[in-house]
Amino acid sequence: MARVLIVDDSPTEMYKLTGMLEKHGHQVLKAENGADGVALARQEKPDAVLMDIVMPGLNGFQATRQLSKERETNGIPIIIITTKDQETDKIWGARQGAKDYLTKPVDEATLIATLNKVLAR
Numbered sequence: 721m722a723r724v725l726i727v728d729d730s731p732t733e734m735y736k737l738t739g740m741l742e743k744h745g746h747q748v749l750k751a752e753n754g755a756d757g758v759a760l761a762r763q764e765k766p767d768a769v770l771m772d773i774v775m776p777g778l779n780g781f782q783a784t785r786q787l788s789k790e791r792e793t794n795g796i797p798i799i800i801i802t803t804k805d806q807e808t809d810k811i812w813g814a815r816q817g818a819k820d821y822l823t824k825p826v827d828e829a830t831l832i833a834t835l836n837k838v839l840a841r
Contacts, residue, residue, distance in 0.1 A: 721744065721745040721746045721747070722746050722747070722766075722767035722768060722835070722839055723746070723747045723748075723749060723764070723766045723767050724741050724746050724747070724748055724749070724766055724767060724768050724769070724770060724835070725748075725749040725750070725751065725757065725760060725761055725764065725766040725768070725769045725770070726738065726741075726748060726749070726750050726751070726769075726770045727751045727752075727753070727754060727756075727757030727769060727770065727771045727772060727775075727780065727783065728752070728770070728771075728772040728775070728801070729752050729753055729772065729774075729775045729776065730772070733772065733801075733824065734750060734752075736825075737770060737801070737826075737831070738750070740826075740828045740831055740832070741831075741835075743828075744832055746835075749764055749766055752775075753775050753776060753777050753778065754771075754775050754777060754778030754779055754780060754782060754783035755777055755778045755783070757769070757771065757778075757783050758778065758783050758786050758787060758793075761787055761793050761796060762790070762792060762793055765792075765793070765796065766796060767796070767797075767839060768796065768797050768798070768799065768835060768838055768839060769787065769796055769797070769798045769799070770798075770799050770801050770835075771783060771784055771798050771799065771800050771801065771818070772800075772801060772802055773800060773802040773804050773809070773813075774802065774803070774804070780800060780802065781812060781813065781816050782816075784798050784800065784813065784816040784817050784818050785816040785817060787817070788816060788817020788818075789817070794817070797819040797820075797838035797839065797841065798817060798818045798819060799818065799819060799820045799821070799822060799834055799835065799838060800813045800818045800820070800821045800822070801822045801823075801824060801826055801831075802821075802822075802823060802824060803823065803824045804823070805823040809821075819838045819841070820834050820837070820838055822834060
């Protein structure tokens, strides 16, 4: 299956998302902040990235923009997963290069369906 990078500073969210992905046969890579997420994406070239927004240092919008602008990582689909559910946040996420946007708490069926959709593109 796919190699998916989770970028989230919450150990609880990391645990929940990892469990959902591994249950469906995906391999999980983990980063606890935006800067580490960008570095790991450059190094490992995952099949997809699940990106939180509210993180210390480099936030998810900034990390998404970096990855989607760089030639070596712009083909990696990014799904934003956050508690920020305003329409303006969703529009801004898309402008930064995110392929989809989910709000927490994410249910397993929605996560897997969204991941399958962005991987099929």
